[in-house]
Amino acid sequence: MKKTTIFLAGDSTVQTYKTKDFPQCGWGAMLWKYFSDKDVVVAHPGDTEFDNVTRYEMADLVIDNRAMAGRSCRSFFDEGRWADLLKNVSEGDYVLYQFAHNDANKEKEERYITPDAYKDKLINDYINPVLEKKAHPVLVTAIAMKDFDDKGRCRISFPEYREKCLEIGSELGTGVIDLGKKTADYNTAIGEDACREIYMNLRPLMYPASSEGKGDNAHLRAEGAFIYAGFVYEELKKLL
Template sequence: MKKGKRIYLAGDSTVQTYETKDIPQAGWGQYIAKYFGQEVEFVNHAIGGRSSKTFVTEGRLDAVLNMLQGLDYLLIQMGHNDAAADKPERWTDAFTTYKEYLKKYINGARNRGAVPVLITPVATLHFKNGTFVNDFPDYCQAMTQVAKEERVELIDLMNSSLRFYSSLGYEKAAQLFMGSINGTDWTHFTESGANQIARLVALGVKELESGISSYVKAERSVIDY
């Protein structure tokens, strides 16, 4: 039986649900449900290595759209792999093709009677001159433009994650990432890191005051870290 709300996730490796063999690597999509009431069901279609473009060209967006029903939600976090200029099959230009592909998600969801929500790319651990750095400024700006042009709700996960890292300081923030284990990966999250990013996404939903905001159980003052 369908629950009160069903929320679909479209995204990359920072969002996807990992298998037991991949522990401790995790994506925030694995933890997002814990910050919502039980009447909300999450369906995570995020998968590693996909950009807004390849998620479409591989037929993954169509597969999600075919499942959407009226009043469902589609949360969309794309951008990391769109910036991969050395991989032309993934790459999109921030202010042209990236925006065009995002609009495919938006229009597809709306045509099914569902509600799209854009989420800017989550921050990596890039620390320079005492500051955590946004590695995808053009894509964040382009997504913000799309949100305004299409009148779509936007969760600015880039800025909220940068603020969160800053509140922790570099040493603690580093523990959120797989690099704290393997020494190299400062993009993907440990289970603890994915959990914290999920909390930030939930808080972002709560701040939207949208049709699903009332289901959020996350509190800004509570950090399970």
Template sequence: MRIARKIAAMAAALFAVTSAHATRPGDTILIASDSTAASYAPDRYPQTGWGQMLACGLQPDVRVINHAMGGRSTRSFLAEGRWDRLLADLMPGDTVLIQFGHNDQARGKPERWAPAQTDYRNNLMRFIWDVRTAGGIPVLVTPVARRNFGPDGKAIADYPAWSGVMRDLATTLHVPLIDLEARSRVWLDRAGPEASKALYLHYRAQDEIAAFPKGIEDNTHFSELGARQVANLVAEGLRALDLPVSRKILAERPDLTRATPLGSTRCR
């Protein structure tokens, strides 16, 4: 009787796991990236990553698992075991957004440095292979633009070699691509050099921002408003792809198209 009860309990547990997994394929997005996409604790507000806001543009049954972490490149993401932890969360049918480049170009930091045409390319190929082997769908995302304008007033591409490798792999390996670099440069051009400060971390000491009491001028990391709008660019990119998750992107995304900050990172 005791053995029978144990077998019944094991069967019930297996059924529960199987049933839970049965609802998972296609309803989860995982993110492998750096500080531009990372999620931040409330005490870091208004600093916000686009991956932190992406769920606001998705149907409620879609889950976002954000593995993005500040300061990481393809090299360090692998070396620290973060990629392995992402793979442990990955199930068949899930979508994996892969955005690196900001830290891969840090030649002076060997733990991050991944030359575009060699290590970076090889690391991305491994990511693609691993995701496909696990039954997932890799999506390459070119590195989002920094707030960097040229003499002509147009946003500059700071990572052209790394973005170029992504575009090449997307073509040669038939990997879905969101050209976030191109999309975000258009976004910056539309805002212009002055108004775009509100999209990044530009605050004065007199603004009395608890996270930045001395003020900050950061042209890489986003404010709440900037992160919402970049998440909208990613959502637009996903919606344009012919993927199962594309049908899960909301047609109207008021939480991501706001012109003023909400004062928090929640979805309304």
């Protein structure tokens, strides 16, 4: 019997990292923990040329994480990563997409895409081909960065791109997990100081991979990735 597979397409905030990069972690590396309390088989599939791909196989479910740092929906597609993922999608599978962190970067021509073009590309190149395979596309709005206003509220990141995802969900009935709002609300609730403990805000010598320290407000530590994966799980189980 074929196992249902949940495919993940996205950027560095979703990606599975090498051990040497610890504590940096994407929520895609933690999602399986909410589906199983037993050991999983973690492996690199043999049918892909991309070395970042990580597959988590459980008794009745597979999570196949194809997310890669620095990719937008444009560059993920242009590099052939999307075609590599799509060829493996079967009827009944789920495909989650989380972009926007790199799509909004006007300084990187190979990544940048306007919000309107982002919407069109998601529909035509990402959603429709999955529907043709009788699988289930699910949009995930980009996680919030650690970005607080002067009233102590965490801002929703890349709001124009988030709005396009919500529009697609409303217009097409596509599943949408509003992770951007959920993470911004969570960050506001715990406060900016606590947020430093889940993002890559590292003091010097804390970890071998970042001996000089870091002030990274976009990427997650393992703790943050686990929490955010829980938000995805709670919404995803409503769609499964």
